[in-house]
Amino acid sequence: MIIPPEILNLLIIAATAMVAAAPVILLLLWFRDRKGGTLW
Amino acid sequence: MNSDPVLSADLGWLILALFSAVWIWLGWWLGRRAQGLDGFMLAGRKVGLALGTATAMATWVTSNTTMAAPQLAFQMGIWGMVGYSLGSIGLILFAPLAKRIRQLMPQGFTSGDFIRLRYGNLAWRVFLVISLFYAFGWLISLGMAGGVLINALTGIDYHIGMSVIVAVCVSYTLLGGLRAVIGTDFLQSLIILTGIVILAVLAITKVGVVTMHEQVLMERPELLNLLFPAAIMFLFNNLLFGVGEIFHSNVWWSRAFAFREGVGFKAYLIAGLFWTPVPIVAGFLALTVPALNINVPTADMVGPLVAGELLGAGGAVLVFIVVFSALASSLDSLLAATSDLVLTDLYKGHLRPQAREEELVKAARWITLGLGVMTWLLCWPRITTLAELLYFTGAFVASTIWPVAAGLYWRNINPMGATLAMALGTLVGLLSYFMIGFYVAALVAAAVSMTLVLLTTWLAPRNFDWQLLDPAPVSAREAR
Numbered sequence: 249m250i251i252p253p254e255i256l257n258l259l260i261i262a263a264t265a266m267v268a269a270a271p272v273i274l275l276l277l278w279f280r281d282r283k284g285g286t287l288w
Numbered sequence: 289m290n291s292d293p294v295l296s297a298d299l300g301w302l303i304l305a306l307f308s309a310v311w312i313w314l315g316w317w318l319g320r321r322a323q324g325l326d327g328f329m330l331a332g333r334k335v336g337l338a339l340g341t342a343t344a345m346a347t348w349v350t351s352n353t354t355m356a357a358p359q360l361a362f363q364m365g366i367w368g369m370v371g372y373s374l375g376s377i378g379l380i381l382f383a384p385l386a387k388r389i390r391q392l393m394p395q396g397f398t399s400g401d402f403i404r405l406r407y408g409n410l411a412w413r414v415f416l417v418i419s420l421f422y423a424f425g426w427l428i429s430l431g432m433a434g435g436v437l438i439n440a441l442t443g444i445d446y447h448i449g450m451s452v453i454v455a456v457c458v459s460y461t462l463l464g465g466l467r468a469v470i471g472t473d474f475l476q477s478l479i480i481l482t483g484i485v486i487l488a489v490l491a492i493t494k495v496g497v498v499t500m501h502e503q504v505l506m507e508r509p510e511l512l513n514l515l516f517p518a519a520i521m522f523l524f525n526n527l528l529f530g531v532g533e534i535f536h537s538n539v540w541w542s543r544a545f546a547f548r549e550g551v552g553f554k555a556y557l558i559a560g561l562f563w564t565p566v567p568i569v570a571g572f573l574a575l576t577v578p579a580l581n582i583n584v585p586t587a588d589m590v591g592p593l594v595a596g597e598l599l600g601a602g603g604a605v606l607v608f609i610v611v612f613s614a615l616a617s618s619l620d621s622l623l624a625a626t627s628d629l630v631l632t633d634l635y636k637g638h639l640r641p642q643a644r645e646e647e648l649v650k651a652a653r654w655i656t657l658g659l660g661v662m663t664w665l666l667c668w669p670r671i672t673t674l675a676e677l678l679y680f681t682g683a684f685v686a687s688t689i690w691p692v693a694a695g696l697y698w699r700n701i702n703p704m705g706a707t708l709a710m711a712l713g714t715l716v717g718l719l720s721y722f723m724i725g726f727y728v729a730a731l732v733a734a735a736v737s738m739t740l741v742l743l744t745t746w747l748a749p750r751n752f753d754w755q756l757l758d759p760a761p762v763s764a765r766e767a768r
Contacts, residue, residue, distance in 0.1 A: 249514045251366055253501040256512070259370075260497055260572050263565035264488045270345075270562040271481045277338035278474070286336040286548060288467070 293443035294596045294604040300442025303605065304449075307612055308456045311472055312463070318471035319464015325645050328465035328652055329397065329628050330546040335470055340547045340555030343470045345562045346477035346617035347539060348379055350430065354480070354570055354607075354614045355437065358591035361571035362584070364522060365504075365511025369571025371523030378527075378534035379560035385535065386544040386552030388696050392757045394549075399541035399692075400633035405757050406695045411707040415691075416633055418684045418710060419536060423626040424666070425681045427659070430619045431667035437615070441592055441608050450667050453612075457619040458660030461627075462653055466546055469620045476613040481566075483610035488569045490598045495576045503578035511575065525682070528730045532685030535692045539625040623663075627656040682730035683717025687737040694741055699752040705744025713737030 281287040293300075322328050335343075353372070360368030393402060399419065404412035435450025442449075460468045491500075504511050534540050544552050573594045577584060580597050584590050595603035631652050636643050643651070690713075691706040717733025724732075 250505065250509065250512045251514055253498050256366070256501055257497040259568065260488070260492065263568040263572075264485060264492065266562075266565040267481055267488070267569045268485045271478045273558075273562075274338060274342055274474070274478065274481075277336075277341065281336035281338045286334075287339060288332065288334050288336065 293439075293441055294592050295442045295601065295608060297443045299601075299605070300438065300444050300608070303608055303612070304438070304444075304452055307609070307616075308452065311456055311616060312459045314472055314475070315460025315464040315468035317464075319460075319468040322465050322467050325648050325652070327467070328649055329624075329631070330542065331466040331470055333546055333548070335543075335547045335551065337548075337551050337554055337558075339470050339474050340543065340551050341558045341562070342477040343473040343617075343621070344379060344540075344543060344556055344559035346473040346480065346614075347621040348375070348534075348559070348563050348618075349477070349480055349566060349614050350433075350618040353567055354484070354611050355433075355588060355591055357567040357571035358574040358594065359587045360522075360567075361511070362574035362577065362587050362590045365508075365516055365575075366514065367516050367520055367523060369568045371520075371526055372567035372571065373564050374523060374527045375530040375567070376560040376564040378530035378532075379556050379563060381531060382534045382540055382544075383553045383556035383560065385693065385696055386540075386547070386556050389541065389544040390547065390549060390552050392696070392754055393545070394758060396545050396757070397542075397632045398629050399536060399538045400629055400637070402541070402695070402757065403691070404633075404637070406752065407691070407701075407703040407706045411691070411703060411710065412633070412637075414707055414710050415536070415688065416629075418688060418714060419538065419629060420626070422533070422537065422681045422685055423622060423629065424663075427619070427622050427626065427663045428666045428671075430615060430622065431663050432670060434615050434619070435667065435670070437611050440589060441604065441611070446670060447668065451664060453615055453619065454660055454664045454667065457616055457623055458657065461620050461623045462656050462660075465652070466542065466624050469624045470546070472620065473617045476617040479613045480610050480617070481562075483606050483613075484566065484569050486606060487573060487595050487598065487603065490603075491573055491576050491594070494598055495579045500572075500575050500579050504575050507578040522727070525727045525730055528686055528689075528734055529682045532682070532687075532689050532730060532734065536685055536688035537625065538629045539621050542625045542628050623656060623659055627652060627659055630655050630659070680718070680721060680726075680729070682726070683721055683733040684714050686730035686733040687711075687713025687717060689734050690737045690741040694745075698745070699754065700745050700749035701741060701752070702744040702748050702750055705741055705748075708744065709737040709740040712740060 326332055357369055357372050360372055400416055403415040431450055431454050434453030435446040438444050438449030439446045574590045576594055582593050582597055592604055592607045595607040635651055687710050691709050695701050713733040713736040716736045717729045720732040721729035
């Protein structure tokens with residue numbers, strides 16, 4: 249049972265988008281924590 | 289690894305020197321405000337969501353994730369990388385446990401504390417043997433991985449590369465304790481995630497998923513097969529191993545104690561979600577090998593070779609920085625957490641019960657240094673069978689899943705049953721490792737452990753008072 253190219257494409261694009269979003273979300277959380285005095 | 293290095297030794301030294309200086313300076317800078325034992329060991333118990341999420345994610349992204357994910361995709365195809373990504377289940381399942389741990393033990397220090405207060409001294413000692421054995425196995429594997437990877441990527445001698453990575457991590461952990469570890473983890477996680485995305489985008493735009501699929505289908509169709517039996521077996525073993533590693537290890541417990549109230553659940557959940565796609569993104573690079581027509585002499589070098597082909601020397605530099613960050617983010621966490629376990633459960637718990645805080649703060653630094661030296665000495669001979677040692681620990685860690693998880697929620701657990709579950713689960717798991725194979729060790733250990741916990745609790749239930757997990761006086765509890 250071979251994975252179709254469309255599903256492989258979807259898997260890779262979705263995974264890459266999630267990894268790309270992670271540092272942005274981390275930085276946003278960092279700014280929010282810093283502003284709110286809850287970083288440490 | 290016998291392939292030629294993808295970077296020159298001079299460039300390797302430059303990157304090593306630059307990042308070593310940054311991590312050590314940052315460790316000192318972040319740790320300069322750490323006050324007392326809580327400050328050094330648990331970053332003052334006030335770590336927020338951003339730093340908490342980053343440290344949980346970066347610690348779980350080791351050199352294995354960045355280097356072994358492409359290797360597994362190269363050997364086991366789709367299920368290799370998807371199976372690896374299920375390692376995140378351990379982080380996600382630990383989220384409610386982290387919340388519960390913080391509620392039950394607001395002043396706790398280590399996972400050993402919990403086992404001692406919940407099940408008594410015998411269970412505590414059995415747990416310490418398991419936990420320290422695993423911690424040393426992981427410490428040595430990370431130190432060795434540092435030497436091997438630096439040697440493979442730059443040609444720098446194994447002993448020198450290994451010594452540098454161990455010395456750098458020991459230095460900044462020593463200077464700043466958990467504050468330094470968590471602060472550097474934040475930067476390291478940004479570097480790791482950004483580096484992986486750059487490589488993935490290059491692979492998608494330069495090769496294309498459809499071309500990649502066509503070429504793999506022609507040359508190695510089994511990699512695209514969704515019913516690849518060896519890979520499906522790997523998936524379950526990896527899942528269980530990951531859950532056992534996270535549930536018992538003080539690396540994750542110390543963070544549950546260090547996070548601000550209300551942060552633990554969210555931090556572990558988000559970290560698990562962030563981590564899930566990382567092995568897929570790092571892993572699919574290996575599927576571009578047929579399309580790029582790369583000659584891969586050893587499977588473990590597939591990641592750097594693809595990066596070098598896509599981005600030239602710049603790609604290899606990027607992989608080196610990502611791998612160095614991934615190694616440091618795990619090695620420092622493990623050093624700090626193992627040092628906490630040795631300090632609290634061995635030094636204070638067994639040798640110096642009356643030790644005051646000033647003495648413990650000093651001892652914490654000496655223990656971190658001592659662990660670093662021991663790791664360095666054990667890494668020096670470059671034991672080639674260390675991968676087998678790590679598989680070996682699967683039986684140990686999986687036997688703790690039930691005593692830890694059930695012990696946090698179920699007041700009727702029989703303490704002797706929990707002790708036997710850890711001891712016999714490990715023993716039978718090890719027997720199955722030798723008699724059947726590495727892939728069943730964790731499964732058998734968890735099954736035996738679960739059976740013993742359930743059976744002994746059914747036969748002789750106890751009624752545990754949860755307040756015993758928070759030994760502070762009632763007045764102090766009410767004041768909190």
